[in-house]
Amino acid sequence: MYKIDGFDISSHDRSNKIVNIKIDNEILDKLVFPFNKFDITALEYKPFTRFTIAKSLDDLTLNKLSKVMNSIVRDRNTGCFIFSPKNINSKINQTFLIKLSTAIAHLIGIPNYDSMAGKYYARFHVKHEDRSDSYLRKAYINMDLHTDGTYVKEKTDWLLMTKLEEKNAFGGETTLLHLDDWEHCEDLYNDPISKQNLLWGSPKSKKIDYKVEHPVFFEDENNRIQISYIDQFPEPKNMEQGVFLQKLSDALEESKNKIIIKLPVGSSLVVNNYFWLHGRKPFKENKDLSRELMRIRGAF
Ligand SMILES: [Fe+2]
Numbered sequence: 001m002y003k004i005d006g007f008d009i010s011s012h013d014r015s016n017k018i019v020n021i022k023i024d025n026e027i028l029d030k031l032v033f034p035f036n037k038f039d040i041t042a043l044e045y046k047p048f049t050r051f052t053i054a055k056s057l058d059d060l061t062l063n064k065l066s067k068v069m070n071s072i073v074r075d076r077n078t079g080c081f082i083f084s085p086k087n088i089n090s091k092i093n094q095t096f097l098i099k100l101s102t103a104i105a106h107l108i109g110i111p112n113y114d115s116m117a118g119k120y121y122a123r124f125h126v127k128h129e130d131r132s133d134s135y136l137r138k139a140y141i142n143m144d145l146h147t148d149g150t151y152v153k154e155k156t157d158w159l160l161m162t163k164l165e166e167k168n169a170f171g172g173e174t175t176l177l178h179l180d181d182w183e184h185c186e187d188l189y190n191d192p193i194s195k196q197n198l199l200w201g202s203p204k205s206k207k208i209d210y211k212v213e214h215p216v217f218f219e220d221e222n223n224r225i226q227i228s229y230i231d232q233f234p235e236p237k238n239m240e241q242g243v244f245l246q247k248l249s250d251a252l253e254e255s256k257n258k259i260i261i262k263l264p265v266g267s268s269l270v271v272n273n274y275f276w277l278h279g280r281k282p283f284k285e286n287k288d289l290s291r292e293l294m295r296i297r298g299a300f
Contacts (some may be wrong), residue, residue: 002061002068004061012082014259017178019072019081027060028092028100044119053099054106066107071271073108073158074223074300079178079272088266094164094292099134101162101294102266108270111298112154112255113291115207123164126172126291133203135232139289145177145252146230146279148297151202153212155299157223159278162268165292170284172291176259177252179225179275184251189217189225193244199235211235214228217250226274252277 002009002019003039006027012018034056037050054078057065057242072078083104085092101248102121111120126239130137135144149156166172197213215227236242260281263269271278 002064002071003020004064004068006061007065008086008170012261014261015178017078017080017174018176018259018261019078021069021081021083024082024087025087025089028096030060031056031100031103032091032096033268035096036098038099049107050120054103055101057100058107069104069108070300071268073272074216076180076275077192078265079276080176081270082261082263082267083107084264088264092266096293097162097164101117101160101296104270105160106156106299108160108300109300111296112149112152112156114295114297115152116205118207121294121296122300123292126289127289127295128289129287133205138284139172139239139283139291140255142282143280144231144249145175145255145258145279147228147273148230149273149279150214150228151200151206151208151212151233153210156273156297157300158270158298159273160203160268160270160296160298161263161278161293162294163263163265164179164289164294166265168286168288169291170286171281172283173260173264173281174269175279175281176203176261176271177255177257177277178259179227179277181257182252182255183227183257186226187200187249190246191244191247192246193240196241198241198245199237200208200232200233201235220274224275227275227277228274228280 006024009019009020011149011174012020092159114122126139148159194217199213202208
């Protein structure tokens with residue numbers, strides 16, 4: 001396993017494909033000063049400042065952190081890490097977490113413009129009541145396993161999600177599935193429809209005014225299967241495509257190898273978007289439920 005002074009790095013107890021990276025509060029304390037140089041508006045308006053704070057973080061680890069995070073996310077045998085402060089204290093507030101997440105993201109690659117939010121990241125709240133048009137904010141409905149960026153032209157190599165807040169939340173666990181653990185992967189991949197171009201659109205809130213075409217499955221340079229799929233956005237043109245998508249959806253949701261984890265407040269989940277699928281279990285009904293996530297999606 002990797003070693004960096006000031007970090008505990010170990011396999012997650014639910015899966016050896018997930019790496020836990022726990023950062024000492026002493027290191028976080030050293031970030032307070034360089035992070036204070038920029039407020040959130042500066043980070044949003046001046047892209048180079050995001051690299052400045054990313055460099056502050058990496059410099060504190062003698063540039064080892066960027067190497068470790070990149071090898072985990074690009075490695076098919078892992079592809080996922082959870083980055084957490086060892087102790088959450090008052091210095092680690094939402095502003096600090098947005099800056100820390102920005103730093104992590106910029107050590108991995110370049111964020112895509114998030115059309116829904118109109119900036120390089122998005123924050124979204126899940127609450128008791130919701131009037132939106134996608135599953136993102138539906139607290140009491142299962143968000144099925146999917147990958148991100150299925151309906152955009154940009155490459156979405158990786159995805160970061162940070163839990164900024166969670167109150168009165170029961171349930172709502174994160175679900176994850178690595179393609180190599182999925183019992184039905186070969187079976188679905190061998191279906192001819194899986195390599196056909198499908199049409200992918202998106203609802204109004206996503207603010208994308210075009211549609212894209214791509215197959216569900218494709219291969220990497222080493223002929224390993226990769227996936228780009230979400231249940232809500234493909235627009236089947238005929239019965240064969242509809243039947244295939246239903247079969248795919250059922251085969252993902254019934255997988256016995258899904259990993260269910262409770263992401264703590266202050267933690268960031270980073271996954272390779274080509275071979276890890278993610279989702280969320282429903283929350284238990286509570287009128288005071290409030291949970292906020294921040295996400296950044298990008299290319300290497
Ligand atoms: Fe997602």
